[in-house]
Amino acid sequence: MIIIGERVNATRKAIKTAIEQKDRDGIISEITLQDKYGADYIDLNAGTGSGTVQQEMDDLCWLVDIALECTEKHLVLDAASPEILSNAAEHLNNRRPWMLNSINGELSQEELGIIELAASYQVPLIALAMDSDGIPPTVEKRLAICETIMQECESRGLGEDKVFFDPLVLPISTDHKQALVTFQTIAKIKERFPKAKTTLGLSNVSHGLKKRALVNGSFLTTAACFGLDSAICDPSRKSIRRAIVTGDLLGGKDRFCRKFSRSLRQGLFDEEKK
Amino acid sequence: MSKNKTLEALKHAIVMGHLDSDDEGYDGMMEGTPGTMELVETALGDGIDPQVILTTFNEAMEKVGVKFESGEYLLPDMLASAECVGEAMDILEPKLAAGSGSGKGKFLIATVKGDLHDIGKNIVITMLKGAGYQVKDLGIDVPADDIVAAIKEYQPNYVGLSALLTTTMIEMEQVVKKIREAGFNDVKIFIGGAPTSEEFAKKIGADMHCRDAMDTIEKIEGTQDAS
Ligand code: B12
Numbered sequence: 001m002i003i004i005g006e007r008v009n010a011t012r013k014a015i016k017t018a019i020e021q022k023d024r025d026g027i028i029s030e031i032t033l034q035d036k037y038g039a040d041y042i043d044l045n046a047g048t049g050s051g052t053v054q055q056e057m058d059d060l061c062w063l064v065d066i067a068l069e070c071t072e073k074h075l076v077l078d079a080a081s082p083e084i085l086s087n088a089a090e091h092l093n094n095r096r097p098w099m100l101n102s103i104n105g106e107l108s109q110e111e112l113g114i115i116e117l118a119a120s121y122q123v124p125l126i127a128l129a130m131d132s133d134g135i136p137p138t139v140e141k142r143l144a145i146c147e148t149i150m151q152e153c154e155s156r157g158l159g160e161d162k163v164f165f166d167p168l169v170l171p172i173s174t175d176h177k178q179a180l181v182t183f184q185t186i187a188k189i190k191e192r193f194p195k196a197k198t199t200l201g202l203s204n205v206s207h208g209l210k211k212r213a214l215v216n217g218s219f220l221t222t223a224a225c226f227g228l229d230s231a232i233c234d235p236s237r238k239s240i241r242r243a244i245v246t247g248d249l250l251g252g253k254d255r256f257c258r259k260f261s262r263s264l265r266q267g268l269f270d271e272e273k274k
Numbered sequence: 275m276s277k278n279k280t281l282e283a284l285k286h287a288i289v290m291g292h293l294d295s296d297d298e299g300y301d302g303m304m305e306g307t308p309g310t311m312e313l314v315e316t317a318l319g320d321g322i323d324p325q326v327i328l329t330t331f332n333e334a335m336e337k338v339g340v341k342f343e344s345g346e347y348l349l350p351d352m353l354a355s356a357e358c359v360g361e362a363m364d365i366l367e368p369k370l371a372a373g374s375g376s377g378k379g380k381f382l383i384a385t386v387k388g389d390l391h392d393i394g395k396n397i398v399i400t401m402l403k404g405a406g407y408q409v410k411d412l413g414i415d416v417p418a419d420d421i422v423a424a425i426k427e428y429q430p431n432y433v434g435l436s437a438l439l440t441t442t443m444i445e446m447e448q449v450v451k452k453i454r455e456a457g458f459n460d461v462k463i464f465i466g467g468a469p470t471s472e473e474f475a476k477k478i479g480a481d482m483h484c485r486d487a488m489d490t491i492e493k494i495e496g497t498q499d500a501s
Contacts, residue, residue, distance in 0.1 A: 257348065
């Protein structure tokens with residue numbers, strides 16, 4: 001499972017404040033925490049929602065600089081506008097393997113610009129299975145959106161192997177079949193685009209419920225069994241790490257169950273001390 | 275590397291289930307270091323006797339068994355080590371079997387019903403072939419009736435039975451009984467596998483018990499001299 005650490009995202013209050021106050025150490029500890037717990041990529045999002053485009057541009061470069069210094073992990077440049085992303089890409093200058101987050105099936109000029117950016121650097125791009133009408137509740141519609149996205153990518157020189165589809169999930173608290181829709185979408189995407197990867201954000205699934213860590217974890221484990229390649233998550237949470245290890249185990253990705261038994265020895269599955 | 279160091283490294287690689295340099299090994303840190311496959315090649319290159327390498331396999335698997343018993347190893351860890359030896363045997367077999375005829379008689383061999391262990395049996399097969407016997411291997415988990423049927427068809431001079439579990443060695447008694455009941459009184463029955471013993475062989479009416487592959491060759495050659 002490719003783990004994309006989601007913590008450095010300005011939609012989180014602590015990160016927003018850290019960015020606004022240029023609290024370097026605060027950002028460093030967020031990054032190194034995820035590094036320590038096995039993130040493969042560190043997502044960097046500077047969209048505080050309050051500043052100008054120029055501000056977000058500068059902030060994202062500031063995050064990139066910090067990340068380059070404090071971790072060796074790969075990076076994810078996360079923003080909605082192609083100018084901000086291409087500016088950060090130029091600044092990063094391939095000093096580290098990286099990818100882009102994200103576009104969706106709306107395919108506005110902005111998004112087409114992001115596809116072109118990904119194509120020009122030949123880096124992976126996360127694409128969400130939704131469009132201007134939001135997240136469709138059916139497998140068929142989500143797959144249709146993926147088809148459209150893939151056509152646009154391929155016509156711009158971004159190959160299937162460079163696309164990370166996020167099948168998305170709607171809360172099961174309002175429609176109890178929605179986790180299933182996500183699982184089936186993963187399977188369909190893998191079938192239709194065998195070279196593409198799938199990735200997934202988790203927390204939406206348990207919106208409005210309790211014991212959310214348990215629900216999110218079980219959701220991730222099951223998604224792994226349906227072929228999920230990657231998760232956008234917080235690996236510093238034990239429930240997430242447990243879910244990833246058991247997901248790889250049950251999903252047939254853990255030869256001789258070695259990752260599982262290593263995690264066992266490291267105490268990942270020990271009972272929490274009360 | 276000195277010969278001893280090579281063998282020590284080989285033993286360690288097997289115990290760690292470290293197949294080749296692409297494999298991460300038990301601790302997940304071994305990728306890029308020589309694994310079982312590379313070390314067997316090194317050992318052969320160093321001129322180490324293939325039979326000494328076999329002994330190293332034995333020692334390594336014994337250690338694995340101890341780790342499994344103590345709970346340190348899980349079943350898949352044991353399997354990883356077994357895979358190492360299985361693959362390494364493919365390299366070793368041509369060296370051991372080289373240049374021999376097959377005129378000393380026919381040997382039918384099987385791991386008895388309920389038992390899936392075959393590393394020891396396969397080593398015995400390799401040594402027998404090397405010593406000039408024609409071997410028919412029925413594989414693992416073989417029911418008594420199939421063994422009897424194969425004796426009918428193949429008319430061997432020897433039948434070898436392997437069992438590694440205290441629960442399956444009992445099955446050997448049934449097999450011996452059925453072989454004799456079917457009227458095959460001349461065929462010599464050899465048994466082996468860690469839980470078996472000389473006394474056990476006597477008790478169930480088998481002709482010979484063998485501790486290991488070398489012992490097997492010595493004892494079978496003994497029967498040849500006698501005849
Ligand atoms: C590798 C292994 C496995 C592998 C087998 C893979 C394979 N392809 O063979 C796997 C992981 C599948 C396995 C499974 C199990 N195993 Co296991 N396994 C072992 C282990 C670690 C090594 C066996 C081995 O290969 N030894 C190396 C070879 C070279 O030695 P050998 O087999 O003794 O053979 C030599 C001699 O005995 C003799 N010989 C053998 N056969 C014959 C036949 C003839 C005709 C002759 C003449 C000579 C001869 O010559 C051989 C060469 O020198 C042993 C531990 C041990 N110390 O034996 C446990 C062990 C045998 N397993 C054990 C157990 C409990 C199991 C399981 C029940 C575990 C489980 N919970 O599921 C299962 C049972 C599966 C089944 N139904 O058979 C126990 C048995 C305990 C008991 N009292 O019965 C042991 C002793 C481990 C332990 N200490 O707890 N196992």
